[in-house]
Amino acid sequence: MKVIIEELHSRGHHVSVMRSSDSWYIKETSPLYTSITLDMESGFDEDFITLMVARLLEIQREEKSAWARFKMEMEQAQKTSEIHEKTCKLIEHIFENKDLMQSLRDAKYDLVLTDPVTPSGVMLAHYLSLPLVFNVRWTSHNEGHFLIAPSPLSYVPMLGSELSDKMSFLERLLNILIFGFSEFQVTQYVTPHYVGLVEKYFGPDVDYFSLFQAADLWLMRVDFVFEFPRPTMPNVIYMGGFQCKPAKPLPQHLEEFVQSSGEHGVIIMSLGTLIGKLPHDLTDQIAAAFAKLPQKVIWRHTGDRPATLGNNTLLVDWMPQNDLLGHPKIKAFVAHGGTNGVQEAIYHGVPIVGLPLIFDQRDNLLKIEVRGAAKIIDIFTMNQDIFLQSIQEVLHEPSYRMNMQRLSRLHRDQPMKPLDQALFWIEFVMRHKGAAHLRTESYRMPWYSYHSVDVTLFLVGVVLLILGTFAALIKCLCSKLCLRTKSKHD
The missing domain is CATH 3.40.50.2000 (Glycogen Phosphorylase B;)
Known part of the structure; x- marks a missing residue:
């Protein structure tokens, strides 16, 4: 994020950075931005992360088995759940601070730039009705593509599966099982923290995932030299390697x-x-x-x-x-x-x-x-x-x-450097107050409409009705023919 902030600052933009009191990387004072420090823990502090990583390494060293992998995944999910619990309190603290919220409205910001690995910035942007741009690899619940773009599991491997885009039948089966397990973890350890919060501040008709899907722009920190080929969307901009620069002289x-x-x-x-x-x-x-x-x-x-x-x-x-x-x-x-x-x-x-x-x-x-x-x-x-x-x-x-x-x-070999491309699109969103023309409205559709389940059921019903009518006519004709044959015989 610092790389993008430096570039925004060099182009004359005024940046405010909202940070928690336990922020690990983001310093309170900087010539690049104005700091808004919240007197709350985010959960993503150095001590917590260091201990979590040490525990995950310890589990892997104990044994190499499917059970050890399961234990590691569950440990990771539980620790992540603790972070989300603190994030929830942080978001509520922001929204309930009336002076802070009024100052954010009065500042008349052009957009919110956030990493959606936690939903703090996502929810703040929607609450303030500001255009939303992601600097993203992960969301709070999966790799970014899986929330915004079609992701056929037949050739799009789940992160953590250790599979490529060329999968055998058994590998495709494994990929689907891993997807199901991942969805289970999200429903158990992520979304329960936010359901009440979303309903409280956005109403009962707003879905947690739709807040992410409504983002104007997704700046993805990968490119297709690195990523396996897969479907994508018009508002996904690839900036893999944006932080890379020609080497400077060494000390x-x-x-x-x-x-x-x-x-x-x-x-x-x-x-x-x-x-x-x-x-x-x-x-x-x-x-x-x-x-x-x-x-x-x-x-x-x-x-x-x-x-x-x-x-x-x-x-x-x-x-x-x-x-x-x-x-x-x-x-x-x-x-x-x-x-x-x-x-x-x-x-x-x-x-x-x-x-x-x-x-x-x-x-x-x-x-x-x-x-x-x-x-x-x-x-x-x-x-x-x-x-x-x-x-x-x-x-x-x-x-x-x-x-x-x-x-x-x-x-x-690209027409623009990844960082220049990212900054162009950020400024594009600023100039046009969003990028709704690039964003699919599919996230507003219920799941059965998105997957055309209702249309499929309707067409199956029509076919069954036609076949049933045809069968009834055949049966009726056969009955009449039988009656005529019997009367002639009599």
């Missing part, structure tokens, strides 16, 4: 370390913001494998120093990831598979050794692996030898780099 100490690698080059490793450290036994295996490589390694690691760390490995608390990926000496990227990191690797053409851990990471990496540009390792069954062999495969098999560079060329 001097990093540049010196990179240059010291000589002809062998450098590997970088980062598991993202949520996972700064892994269990000791895993980090020791990883460090020991790195120590056997001729390449230099830069590893973002916030835990204890591994006992097996080699002289070729530099541990850092933070790294300029985009700038490192764009350096010509970078040979491979060891990553967990977060969307931002994957998009940056595509942009700079760096092949990936994937260590997926939680959420959508395995699916993100799968999409790159099926295109021949990544190698996925199961971190919970991995040992030093498996990790070392996987890195060497990606380093020495030319197809990985060639395939990723091909994806990079495809991604960059």
Whole structure:
């Protein structure tokens, strides 16, 4: 979100950012925006998320089975439910603060820009009757496409299914079962929190999901170099890789370390913001494998120093990831598979050794692996030898780099940069007070009309009526013929 706010600010727009008191990333003071701080918890604070992630990793390490996967999904759903419970209180606090709501009305904003992973911004936009733009990958209840666009489960894999768009019969069956389980989780752990809230502030005829579907514009943080081909809608704008930029010069100490690698080059490793450290036994295996490589390694690691760390490995608390990926000496990227990191690797053409851990990471990496540009390792069954062999495969098999560079060329070959396209459409919504002409009105239809169940039943009824009438006529004619034959016989 910060990337878009920076660009809006540079174009002269005045931005107000509503944040909770426990906000993790969003600072209260900034030259880019005016802050509106709510004296309430959002539930999405650093301590809560860190503990949740640690618990999910612990469940996965206990055993590799369908039961362990089920336990992990239920744990994740319950923790998410806790976040939604706090989000509900936050939304109610906003709406009941009359002074705050009046100040928001008086400001005469042009639109609301929000990430719909929680519905706070969604509901606020509708309450203030403002145009609504999403910066989206996920909504509060599923991957964004599943709420706005037709999603045939025969070739559109569910996130978390680890399937591609080419599915066998059994895989299609699994995809449908996963969809059903996902819908069950939403009805049990998400929507119950908001039903009463929606009825209280929007009336009994308003459906929770329709608030999302009524958004003017969906800025999707993927593109079809990354995403499997699938149906989409006119008000979905793809801006995958919008945060990617040409590499800037590295800080001097990093540049010196990179240059010291000589002809062998450098590997970088980062598991993202949520996972700064892994269990000791895993980090020791990883460090020991790195120590056997001729390449230099830069590893973002916030835990204890591994006992097996080699002289070729530099541990850092933070790294300029985009700038490192764009350096010509970078040979491979060891990553967990977060969307931002994957998009940056595509942009700079760096092949990936994937260590997926939680959420959508395995699916993100799968999409790159099926295109021949990544190698996925199961971190919970991995040992030093498996990790070392996987890195060497990606380093020495030319197809990985060639395939990723091909994806990079495809991604960059666009008439507009993704960020410029996103800003054009945001300003388009501002200029025209919305984009209703791009938005389908299907969300206003009841489910039986949307799926033409009523029409199908009507047509089946007509056919049955015709067939019944025809059968009755045949029966009547047969009866008359039988009577005539009998009378002649008499």
